[in-house]
Amino acid sequence: MVRKFEVTRALDSFGALVSGLNDLTEEEVIAALDLESSTRRRQSFIDRLISRAVRLNEVSYSRQLKEKYHGQSKKSVDPS
Numbered sequence: 001m002v003r004k005f006e007v008t009r010a011l012d013s014f015g016a017l018v019s020g021l022n023d024l025t026e027e028e029v030i031a032a033l034d035l036e037s038s039t040r041r042r043q044s045f046i047d048r049l050i051s052r053a054v055r056l057n058e059v060s061y062s063r064q065l066k067e068k069y070h071g072q073s074k075k076s077v078d079p080s
Contacts (some may be wrong), residue, residue: 002031011036017045026056 010020024032033049036042046051 002028004031007032008036011045014042014044017048021048021052024052026053026060029053029056 002020002025006024010024010028011019011032013020021029030048032047033053035048036045
């Protein structure tokens with residue numbers, strides 16, 4: 001679910017983007033990218049949004065791998 005108000009507020013100014021970027025979900029970052037890229041005017045916003053989307057995906061992927069492999073190794077090494 002995209003919080004349109006948060007996306008709009010983040011795109012209001014570069015300062016608002018920087019201060020609110022960490023509060024946006026990946027879905028909201030993509031929505032902001034779609035909006036900002038359609039205007040084709042603020043490359044710095046687009047670059048910052050892309051960096052955030054990549055970071056969110058990296059964190060999510062890392063969590064998935066840790067759950068899969070740490071969880072699996074703990075189950076397979078049973079001291080009893």
